[in-house]
Amino acid sequence: MTTAARPTNAPLPAPAEAPTVLHTVTIDLGARSYPIVIGTGLLDAPSTWAGLPRAASAMVVTNTTVAPLYAARLCAALQPHYPRVLQVVLPDGEDHKDWPTLNLIFDALLGQGCDRKTVLFALGGGVIGDMTGFAAACYMRGVPFVQVPTTLLAQVDSSVGGKTAINHPLGKNMIGAFYQPVRVVCDLATLGTLPEREFNAGLAEVIKYGPIADPGLLDWIEANLARLRARDPAALAHAVRRSCEIKAAVVGQDERESGLRAILNFGHTFGHAIEAGLGYGRWLHGEAVGCGMVMAAHLSHRLGRVSAAYVQRLTRLIEAAGLPTRAPRLADDNAARYLGLMRVDKKAEAGAIRFVVVDELGRADLCPVPDALVAEVIEACCAQPQASAASTV
């Protein structure tokens, strides 16, 4: 559905607090560099949107969940900058991250006569960001786009790296592009409407940046977890900033994902097996990653890289973040099922399954691991009394 912004009978935007920029992180990619602006009250402030590429039209792309909360406010703030501010509202959810839904964006752009300078605004979580970014990469062979992530996961993860994609029936994120936004605006106030479970899932990706890169961040999260879970803006601002900085440092060395970037997948190999084994959507991605990090920590311990105490510490933090730390059993021959799912996940790179492992200094690398050792870790981490995680460390 495409509509012109601010229909006459729409509710007025909520009165805005004064916009406060708390941090700006610059992603340095030469000619494609862009800033991530982190603060509160940014969405409603016309000043937030100054200095973007000029165009006859802006198109806000959002979904049925986010639109009623924030679309009118964003459109109103864009109005001083663009002669036409349009919006297209997509159905919500990963199920709709597909070609027919992507095509709704193209239908809206072409139906409204949007030219090749049109600026797209991705207002929503990771799915909206991925789809809007891919639409921007392809529309008339490329138009500028701005990320306005409204979930913690999107703010700390998908706003850096330039990965855009849609799913294909035969695989997730199989059709896409590396395409950078011209700006990312993280309004921490939008996290206020995020359901608890989704917020916690986002915390998993914040915690991840500690083990793979920054022991100091891990200390800080432990000390400030209560503030984070209370959604204190200053604490959130620090967490989003450090996450973006670390991801940017990794991505900056490996924009096209040839090697180093894989360390961002700490916990993800186990996590993907959990998601796929239970059926996508049963656990949130961040929940599976949280539990996957516990498993990856166990694996790192068995490889002699971290102490048992470190495994316990990371497990307690993940639990305190409201995330699961005990892996689900997926089948009677549980370890074999996990291994099978992980092999499919990694089939793109033939041979042994490689895992991201860490040490206690925040150094991560990718390491092939024998199946037998992985199977031991799986059995140690899965939910059954006779082989609990605690008894193995």
Added chain:
Amino acid sequence: MTTAARPTNAPLPAPAEAPTVLHTVTIDLGARSYPIVIGTGLLDAPSTWAGLPRAASAMVVTNTTVAPLYAARLCAALQPHYPRVLQVVLPDGEDHKDWPTLNLIFDALLGQGCDRKTVLFALGGGVIGDMTGFAAACYMRGVPFVQVPTTLLAQVDSSVGGKTAINHPLGKNMIGAFYQPVRVVCDLATLGTLPEREFNAGLAEVIKYGPIADPGLLDWIEANLARLRARDPAALAHAVRRSCEIKAAVVGQDERESGLRAILNFGHTFGHAIEAGLGYGRWLHGEAVGCGMVMAAHLSHRLGRVSAAYVQRLTRLIEAAGLPTRAPRLADDNAARYLGLMRVDKKAEAGAIRFVVVDELGRADLCPVPDALVAEVIEACCAQPQASAASTV
């Protein structure tokens, strides 16, 4: 339809002549530079395909017209370089330059478990090149691809510039990417199977490079037109080489089509009006461009840039190439209909219609022209005795 190459009951490839490289043009785009190799007998020679990116799989994308002629031969020549050589055969024609057909490529790649290093080979004309290039740009966010153009138009036009796209029901080439091949191989022998009418349509784009950039090329085409139409390899090699060199020089200065590149559209504004007014497919694109160049030459004359003799000379050459030089009447209020169609074609850039005009030294530029003057040119060029082209110059 996807099939493994060289099924046991397939006919053996035709015995190949010795491969002869006549010219190599390097397209200089920094890290994305690539060579255009022009010669005869290239398709069948394994040596043609040496030095490409290594991969577990090669996927030849072609169509139902080209596949029976050349697919088995290309697959056989690729066999020494790739453990698996696969092919996918698309329905032929511009009507199929759409998402469902593009998706057949993704289905084939994913169905065969092709990884992110897979190399795609576009074997066919411009539609196959555009679709394969766009599939390569998007599959797993980008895999390498090789252009193997088998039409004159594709060899001189679409193999340079990195434009890839599919059509949307609301507009042609609206969804695409700028994405460069790793190599282009123009085997002039494949032009031997091209129907006369399609070959002549390709000549229109060759002729175009004279007026916009190189008076010497125009002289050379006039002197060698009979050799070209007889498909003499040495003459074709020169024509393809100079066309690619000129296009490369223009594109090299303006890869993202911000301005200069528009001069490549000499004759195309009038030509698109003819194609759209008659209904796409009635005239071939090159036929419409041929006639469009006659009209653009008249316009250049009325703007004082070329002599009447130059208009006659270009008209005679286009006619001698077997192309139409008299524009079709599109409606009773013929000029208004042309103007309306040209305005739609250019709606992306609001305001006056701008035309590519030339002088006799081979310099082209983009120039806004008053409707009244354009209308005079249309009436002078359209097929009716009382206002023939000849009587106005």
